Amino acid sequence: MLGLGAYEISVITAMGVAVIFALSLNLITGFCGQISLGHAAFYGIGAYTSALLTKAGLPIGVGLLGAVILAGLVGIIVGFASLRVRHDFLAITTMGVGFLFVGITRQLDFVGGEMGVSGIPDSGLSKAGFMLFVLLFVALTILFSLHLKRSWMGYSFDAIASDEDTARVIGLDVSRYKLAAFAMGTALAGLAGALYAHNVRFIDPESFGFVESITVLAMVVIGGIGSVPGVIFAAALLSILPLWIQFFDEYKLLLYGGLLFAMMRFSPGGMAGLARRIFPSKTRGVKS
Amino acid sequence: MLYVELLAQGLVQGSIYALVAVGLTLVYGLLRILHVAHAGLFTLGGYVGVLVTNATGSLLLALLVAMVTVGIVGMAIYRLCYQPILDKPPYVALIASIGLFIAMEEVYRLVFGPYGISFENPPLQDVVQMFGVTLRLGEVATAAGTLLLVGALAVFSGKTRFGTAWRATVTDPDMAESFGIDIIKVRYLNFFIGSAFAASAGVMVALLNNMVEPTMGSVPSYKALAIIVLGGLGDVRGTLLAALALGVIEAFGTIYLGKFLDRDAIAFAFLILVLMVRPQGLFGRA
Amino acid sequence: MSKITNRIAVLAVAGALISGSALADTVKIGMNVPLTGFAAADGKSALLGAELAIEQANAEGGINGTQIELIQYDDLASPKEAVPIANRLISQDEVVVAISGSYSGSTRAAAGVFQSEGVPYVSAYAVHPDITKSGDYVFRTSFVGEVQGRAGAKLIGEMLGKKRVVVITLQNDFGQSLAAGFKEKAADYGIEIVSEYEYSIKDRQFGPIVTKVKADQPDAIYASGYFFTAGPLVNQLRSAGIDVPVIGQEGYDSDKFIEIAGPTSEGVLITTSLDRDSTVAETHDFIQAFEKKAGYNADMVAASGHTAAKVVIEAMRKAGTTDRAAIRDAIAQTNLVASTGTISFNGLGEVKKDVQVQIVKDGAWHHYAVIDDKDLLAPPEE
Numbered sequence: 030m031l032g033l034g035a036y037e038i039s040v041i042t043a044m045g046v047a048v049i050f051a052l053s054l055n056l057i058t059g060f061c062g063q064i065s066l067g068h069a070a071f072y073g074i075g076a077y078t079s080a081l082l083t084k085a086g087l088p089i090g091v092g093l094l095g096a097v098i099l100a101g102l103v104g105i106i107v108g109f110a111s112l113r114v115r116h117d118f119l120a121i122t123t124m125g126v127g128f129l130f131v132g133i134t135r136q137l138d139f140v141g142g143e144m145g146v147s148g149i150p151d152s153g154l155s156k157a158g159f160m161l162f163v164l165l166f167v168a169l170t171i172l173f174s175l176h177l178k179r180s181w182m183g184y185s186f187d188a189i190a191s192d193e194d195t196a197r198v199i200g201l202d203v204s205r206y207k208l209a210a211f212a213m214g215t216a217l218a219g220l221a222g223a224l225y226a227h228n229v230r231f232i233d234p235e236s237f238g239f240v241e242s243i244t245v246l247a248m249v250v251i252g253g254i255g256s257v258p259g260v261i262f263a264a265a266l267l268s269i270l271p272l273w274i275q276f277f278d279e280y281k282l283l284l285y286g287g288l289l290f291a292m293m294r295f296s297p298g299g300m301a302g303l304a305r306r307i308f309p310s311k312t313r314g315v316k317s
Numbered sequence: 318m319l320y321v322e323l324l325a326q327g328l329v330q331g332s333i334y335a336l337v338a339v340g341l342t343l344v345y346g347l348l349r350i351l352h353v354a355h356a357g358l359f360t361l362g363g364y365v366g367v368l369v370t371n372a373t374g375s376l377l378l379a380l381l382v383a384m385v386t387v388g389i390v391g392m393a394i395y396r397l398c399y400q401p402i403l404d405k406p407p408y409v410a411l412i413a414s415i416g417l418f419i420a421m422e423e424v425y426r427l428v429f430g431p432y433g434i435s436f437e438n439p440p441l442q443d444v445v446q447m448f449g450v451t452l453r454l455g456e457v458a459t460a461a462g463t464l465l466l467v468g469a470l471a472v473f474s475g476k477t478r479f480g481t482a483w484r485a486t487v488t489d490p491d492m493a494e495s496f497g498i499d500i501i502k503v504r505y506l507n508f509f510i511g512s513a514f515a516a517s518a519g520v521m522v523a524l525l526n527n528m529v530e531p532t533m534g535s536v537p538s539y540k541a542l543a544i545i546v547l548g549g550l551g552d553v554r555g556t557l558l559a560a561l562a563l564g565v566i567e568a569f570g571t572i573y574l575g576k577f578l579d580r581d582a583i584a585f586a587f588l589i590l591v592l593m594v595r596p597q598g599l600f601g602r603a
Numbered sequence: 604m605s606k607i608t609n610r611i612a613v614l615a616v617a618g619a620l621i622s623g624s625a626l627a628d629t630v631k632i633g634m635n636v637p638l639t640g641f642a643a644a645d646g647k648s649a650l651l652g653a654e655l656a657i658e659q660a661n662a663e664g665g666i667n668g669t670q671i672e673l674i675q676y677d678d679l680a681s682p683k684e685a686v687p688i689a690n691r692l693i694s695q696d697e698v699v700v701a702i703s704g705s706y707s708g709s710t711r712a713a714a715g716v717f718q719s720e721g722v723p724y725v726s727a728y729a730v731h732p733d734i735t736k737s738g739d740y741v742f743r744t745s746f747v748g749e750v751q752g753r754a755g756a757k758l759i760g761e762m763l764g765k766k767r768v769v770v771i772t773l774q775n776d777f778g779q780s781l782a783a784g785f786k787e788k789a790a791d792y793g794i795e796i797v798s799e800y801e802y803s804i805k806d807r808q809f810g811p812i813v814t815k816v817k818a819d820q821p822d823a824i825y826a827s828g829y830f831f832t833a834g835p836l837v838n839q840l841r842s843a844g845i846d847v848p849v850i851g852q853e854g855y856d857s858d859k860f861i862e863i864a865g866p867t868s869e870g871v872l873i874t875t876s877l878d879r880d881s882t883v884a885e886t887h888d889f890i891q892a893f894e895k896k897a898g899y900n901a902d903m904v905a906a907s908g909h910t911a912a913k914v915v916i917e918a919m920r921k922a923g924t925t926d927r928a929a930i931r932d933a934i935a936q937t938n939l940v941a942s943t944g945t946i947s948f949n950g951l952g953e954v955k956k957d958v959q960v961q962i963v964k965d966g967a968w969h970h971y972a973v974i975d976d977k978d979l980l981a982p983p984e985e
Contacts, residue, residue, distance in 0.1 A: 034690075034694040034695060035690040035693060035694035035720070036687060036690040036691040036693075036694045036695050038690070039686055039687040039690040039691075039716075040687050040690075043683070043686070043687055058408075064407075064408055064411075110589070110592075110593065113592070113593055113596050114592050114596040115596075116407075117345075117349075117351060117407065117546070117550060118546055118550070118592060118596060118597075118598070120351070120411075121542055121543060121546040121588070121592075122546075122588070122589060122592050124539060124542065124543070124585070125543065125585035125586075125588045125589045126585075126589070128539075128581045128582055128584075128585040129578075129582050129585050129586055129589070131579075131581075131582070132578045132579045132581060132582020132583075132585075132586075133578070133582065135579060135582075135774055136576070136577055136578065136579075142779065143774060143775050143776050143778070143779045144731065144732070144733070144776050144779065144780075145708070145711075145776070147711055147731075147733040147736070148733065148736065148737075225683075228686065229682050229683060229685075229686050229712050230712065230715050231682050231708065231711045231712045231715065231733075232682070233682070233707075233708050233776070235708065235775075236681070236682055236683065236708065239539060243415055246408075246412065247412055247415070247416075250408055250409070250412045251412070254406075254408065269687075271677075271679060271684055272676075272684065272687055272688070272691075279427060279638060279639060280423075280427070281638075281639050281677060282419060282420075282422075282423045282639040282640055282679075283419075283420050283423035283424065283427065283639075285416075285419060286415075286416045286417065286418070286419030286420030286421075286422075286423060287416065287420045288416065289412055289413070289415060289416025289419065290398070290413050290416030290417045290420060291416075292412075292416075293402065293409050293410070293412045293413035293416065294398060294401065294402060294413055297402055297405040297406075297409040319814065319815065319818050322814040323811050323814055323815070326810030326811050326813075326814055327810075327811070329810060330808060330810065423639065426639075426643060431643040431644035431647060432644045432857075432859050433644075433831065433859070433863075435862050435863050435865075439865055442842060442865075444842055444843070444844065451817075451843060451844065453839075453842045453843075456810070522807070522808075525807075525808060525835075526807040526808065526834075526835040526838075526863070527834070527835065527838060527863050527864070527865060528807065528831065528834060528835060528863045530831060532641050533807075535641075535805065536805050567811075568810065568811040569811070571800070571802070571811045571812060572800070572811050572812065572815050575800055575801045575802070576799075576801065579774055579801070579803045580802070580803055580805075580806060581803065581805075
């Protein structure tokens with residue numbers, strides 16, 4: 030279908046999931062300036078929720094909805110932590126949340142423990158059909174991100190991201206906006222996780238560990254923190270990079286690490302910053 | 318007696334955490350960078366330690382060589398990697414550091430092989446009895462070495478002119494500069510000492526496990542971050558106490574909570590608990 | 604930066620062309636295997652083992668005159684990477700069969716893809732019980748954890764006659780399934796489990812556990828792990844003066860274990876599938892050929908990679924066609940002497956073979972016993 034082979038379809042599906050996941054963190058970290066080093070926990074909550082609901086016989090729609098709701102609820106709880114601790118303290122607290130998630134799922138027998146969950150039902154669609162299903166959610170997430178960015182809430186996020194104290198002085202309800210950012214971002218991560226679960230059809234605690242949290246943060250930062258097109262591009266690129274550079278064989282992870290480093294060292298604004306430098310006239314004056 | 322032994326084991330583990338975390342908190346205190354690649358230097362210390370010991374037969378010499386070379390590598394990392402991006406938002410340095418760490422691990426794997434290396438004749442393997450507690454000599458050496466290094470650091474920063482300049486710079490860089498302190502030199506010194514400490518921890522872990530592997534730094538890479546946050550970010554004394562406390566909590570937790578939570582989760586549960594009560598860390602100033 | 608990206612893109616296209624234009628008159632075997640990251644050491648052994656089997660087969664004329672080509676991709680032992688790789692092997696490289704030289708997570712994820720596309724898939728050493736449940740195209744040439752755990756219970760309770768046992772379990776699918784199998788049969792052999800501890804795959808320092816085990820005063824210790832966790836664990840147990848038998852499994856099975864644990868490794872027993880002192884020509888030859896090719900001694904993972912590749916090669920020869928369904932049937936009927944023993948499969952695709960008990964003696968792995976109790980070792984049927 031669509032002239033694409035099974036390989037291309039599986040790659041595009043994986044890219045789509047990564048884009049949703051990265052955009053979800055972009056809401057929290059990019060728009061609202063709250064660094065999270067444990068975002069994979071919400072991805073995992075979504076994946077486990079949808080996997081278990083659909084395995085219990087419920088339709089995939091219910092699985093996705095459950096994933097979004099549960100991830101969002103836990104996200105709000107963690108959001109409360111962001112009211113208590115700030116900056117680097119928050120980064121490490123969220124990292125702790127990530128480790129706690131992995132530690133708890135490891136030992137919880139009713140979610141499969143170490144064994145994870147296998148035999149997760151697929152979407153019931155063909156491979157190409159599921160790819161389009163994922164792409165539909167990608168489109169919705171992009172539209173939502175762009176809309177949010179230009180809304181009053183988006184401006185408030187921006188104010189909080191640049192200077193929380195000043196935002197408070199000018200009368201913004203900082204706590205409420207932070208909670209909103211966490212709720213939306215984590216709910217979207219839950220959606221991405223659910224789609225991941227129905228794509229890979231096997232999940233275990235390690236799939237949602239620290240490395241995954243770092244990977245998604247890298248996508249946001251490499252893309253250009255807060256920039257929707259930048260993050261989309263970086264997520265798409267970084268998610269397939271390991272496959273793409275297969276022929277680098279042994280040197281693959283070295284190249285990946287080196288790329289992360291080089292990007293930050295030489296273009297701290299990420300790809301969005303790079304694009305602004307290359308095409309200054311087009312984007313001059315547009316803040317992103 | 319069991320409790321005393323567990324306490325002793327916790328303190329040994331805590332000493333290693335302390336040696337790694339002190340360097341990290343020094344860097345944070347001065348530059349506000351979460352220096353994840355620090356754990357890569359810890360691993361490098363382990364490799365140098367084992368290789369030099371195997372070549373010369375002297376563990377002490379190996380420790381010295383490891384501390385000096387890794388200290389120099391640490392300074393190079395500051396100069397080449399961090400200095401150019403100091404004025405950027407903190408996450409820039411964080412991601413750069415993570416990228417650097419991944420690349421370092423891979424370099425170790427490519428250069429030294431994926432299986433890791435061991436001592437040909439593992440030193441300090443004998444067992445000693447002290448106050449009814451059985452410890453390996455390596456464990457005693459680890460605790461004693463930590464005490465010695467941290468003590469030396471305290472004397473250095475408290476009693477020497479350079480130490481005074483250093484503390485002044487950490488407290489207020491601008492003020493220090495206006496008093497004529499060369500803050501660039503202080504930063505180099507900072508990275509040298511921090512990295513040398515990490516290297517010493519690497520050698521000690523190599524000794525305790527009789528193994529150095531490319532991914533040896535993966536646990537310290539995040540655990541040390543938790544410790545410096547617990548200690549109040551940038552506070553050396555707090556970091557030391559937090560490291561020892563975490564070592565002890567993990568020792569007891571592994572035995573009594575191991576069925577419910579793994580070691581990492583126990584550590585982070587403790588961290589989150591503390592931060593919710595004291596957002597500035599256990600020993601941080603509000 | 605953009606220049607580099609361009610160059611990468613050019614290389615990617617070139618790479619695709621090269622692999623796409625490979626000679627059509629070969630028959631392709633696909634393999635997913637971790638070559639970078641934390642599992643790279645095992646991945647390397649598994650790959651070298653599989654390569655060796657293919658070189659040997661090609662030297663004998665390949666598959667009825669057609670040379671065999673191995674196409675492998677690095678899956679980083681990650682389920683996420685394994686799915687596109689499986690799809691790529693099937694749809695782009697058009698492999699006839701595939702083997703896994705990887706860990707459980709990625710093997711489990713890839714198995715689903717191979718099953719749904721009807722490509723026979725043989726896992727070399729991944730232990731997750733659900734892998735073969737993916738369907739009738741998926742096979743495994745290594746023991747499931749439960750089987751090895753049961754063998755461990757027999758070894759301790761009956762063969763060694765030790766009754767008070769401490770169980771130290773690695774927190775992953777491997778450790779959990781071993782512990783489950785061990786506990787299932789422990790009572791049958793009169794074993795009393797004094798206490799149980801768990802540790803994470805990242806742990807190398809076991810001070811607290813060692814301290815507590817010493818207080819437990821067991822007759823034997825059943826500890827699951829890999830050489831990189833078991834080496835330090837055994838060393839620390841022995842250093843603390845605990846000299847009761849330590850029983851491990853195939854995860855210990857590497858010379859690296861002996862190197863790490865040093866002299867304290869003497870007397871450690873493991874249940875595994877490679878017999879170093881085997882008089883069977885196949886195993887004996889494999890051990891020598893592998894050392895020549897790899898430059899280091901064969902281990903369980905290497906032998907498993909070799910065995911998995913050999914099973915699919917043998918099946919292709921017997922099927923005499925590249926028809927995947929026919930090859931699947933041939934694999935199901937395997938009865939083959941391989942480096943890890945005489946291989947046949949049950950209805951689920953699980954291997955039926957003997958368990959080798961090896962012991963560390965004079966700084967090397969040696970034969971200790973064989974467990975061939977068919978009932979005890981019966982793999983799960985569903």
